[in-house]
Amino acid sequence: MTLAISIEASADVPIHRQIYEGWQRGILSGRFAAGGRLPSTRELALTLAVSRSTVTQAYEQLIAEGYLQAIRGSGTFVCRELPDRSPNVSGAAKRRPKAVLCAPLSRYGAGLLQDYPRDARLPGFINFSQWGPDREQFPWKIWRRYLWHHLRHVSHEVFDYAEQVEGYDPLREEISKHVSRFRAVNCTPSQVIVVNGSQQALDLCARLLFERGDKVAVENPGYPGALRTFEAYGAMLQPVPVDHDGIVCRDLPDSARVIYVTPSHQYPTGVSMSLHRRLELLAEARRQGAVIIEDDYDSEYRYSGSPLPSLQGLAENVPVIYCGTFSKVMFPGLRIGYLIVPETLVAAFVRAKRLADNFTPVAEQIALKDFIADGHLERHIRRMRRLYGGRREVLLESLRRHLAGAATVYGDAAGMHAFVRIDDKAVGERAKRNKVQLQSAQNCFLGGTHSDHYLFAFAALTERAIRGGIRRIGCR
Numbered sequence: 001m002t003l004a005i006s007i008e009a010s011a012d013v014p015i016h017r018q019i020y021e022g023w024q025r026g027i028l029s030g031r032f033a034a035g036g037r038l039p040s041t042r043e044l045a046l047t048l049a050v051s052r053s054t055v056t057q058a059y060e061q062l063i064a065e066g067y068l069q070a071i072r073g074s075g076t077f078v079c080r081e082l083p084d085r086s087p088n089v090s091g092a093a094k095r096r097p098k099a100v101l102c103a104p105l106s107r108y109g110a111g112l113l114q115d116y117p118r119d120a121r122l123p124g125f126i127n128f129s130q131w132g133p134d135r136e137q138f139p140w141k142i143w144r145r146y147l148w149h150h151l152r153h154v155s156h157e158v159f160d161y162a163e164q165v166e167g168y169d170p171l172r173e174e175i176s177k178h179v180s181r182f183r184a185v186n187c188t189p190s191q192v193i194v195v196n197g198s199q200q201a202l203d204l205c206a207r208l209l210f211e212r213g214d215k216v217a218v219e220n221p222g223y224p225g226a227l228r229t230f231e232a233y234g235a236m237l238q239p240v241p242v243d244h245d246g247i248v249c250r251d252l253p254d255s256a257r258v259i260y261v262t263p264s265h266q267y268p269t270g271v272s273m274s275l276h277r278r279l280e281l282l283a284e285a286r287r288q289g290a291v292i293i294e295d296d297y298d299s300e301y302r303y304s305g306s307p308l309p310s311l312q313g314l315a316e317n318v319p320v321i322y323c324g325t326f327s328k329v330m331f332p333g334l335r336i337g338y339l340i341v342p343e344t345l346v347a348a349f350v351r352a353k354r355l356a357d358n359f360t361p362v363a364e365q366i367a368l369k370d371f372i373a374d375g376h377l378e379r380h381i382r383r384m385r386r387l388y389g390g391r392r393e394v395l396l397e398s399l400r401r402h403l404a405g406a407a408t409v410y411g412d413a414a415g416m417h418a419f420v421r422i423d424d425k426a427v428g429e430r431a432k433r434n435k436v437q438l439q440s441a442q443n444c445f446l447g448g449t450h451s452d453h454y455l456f457a458f459a460a461l462t463e464r465a466i467r468g469g470i471r472r473i474g475c476r
Ligand SMILES: Cc1ncc(COP(=O)(O)O)c(C=O)c1O
Pocket: 131, 196, 197, 198, 199, 200, 223, 225, 262, 267, 295, 297, 324, 325, 326, 327, 332, 336, 337
């Protein structure tokens, strides 16, 4: 139990009485839970800078009145049954539910409660809203070995405040090689900033790239995690439709300060932005003087054709901030992502990162660097690409079979989820009845009702679970 009482030496009330009342109030209000252990008389006397006998006097009185119980050899604990004869509490008062304190939320805070829900996992349900990769398939043995290796002899890099807020240098180098090779990103290691997942990358962009009231163009439908973050910093969101080539450039607003896109695998529709659309977008951003945020969250999983080069790699005379993550190719609990920013912006991003959370934990960064450098990441991605490709096929096949005519699948053969419109009002009810957890895509849309659009995350489900789940929601 942490110490949460205080005394006032100059008060008229004797110190032992103040200690007694401090504990009594805490116990009666429920702040000190039944069964909780108190500090020893010696510890408390030292902390409060009073004599031990003063503390003992207060404890003895609380024990005598039935608030505390001393167990020889173990310590002093809050009694599970409190005394009824307490002068401060009647039986009715003890039964009264605790008052709920209400702090007024900002308009933004209240809005989040309305439109940024997160469904709890329903036990026993086949869950199509699990966003992570497959947990069982990750090479835990190898990962554990790297982590242990660096924790065995704890270095100052692992223990101390990091000297380099921008990330562990050798990891920044590996990331720079990885994205240059696989995403045709044009960068040096000095442009890489390691962050806690790409969600933090988006947050830092929002802090640094626009003023309150500035126009930020976003895909509609789009990634709610980005939209709500930009709103938190006062962006005036400008929804822009998406077609089969990606964001529709002719519908971009004039004078957008920032344009946020997910070109490799548009979230949520799954469309890959065509090359001519990429070039058009870059030209438009250049004309408007806008910064592009390229969120490349799951580009590693592409099941047919070769991936198009990143916008960042194609850009000339347009600032593009590239956001990547290890949440999909490793696991989301790792919380490591990265930003690749133009040289001129590095200093500002580093300072904003320091203010946000100082730095990203270093032990995992060191282990990750070794994991990548020894070729495990590439191997793992290759294996998962095959596995998820198969799961995606099973999903599409099952939708065709059990929801024929009702289900329309959008997007390309890529990523870890499918965006599906289901023209069957009873599907939600069948899902609930047959224990299938679906994920509505409603909160990806800025305006309008889209209750017939769903996201099916398939990477974490076995082929059997996918087949079974779709059969259960199917109409045949
Ligand atoms: C489009 C998009 N961007 C960013 C993220 C954030 O990922 P993380 O913070 O885990 O790196 C996600 C997570 O699913 C996503 O779908």
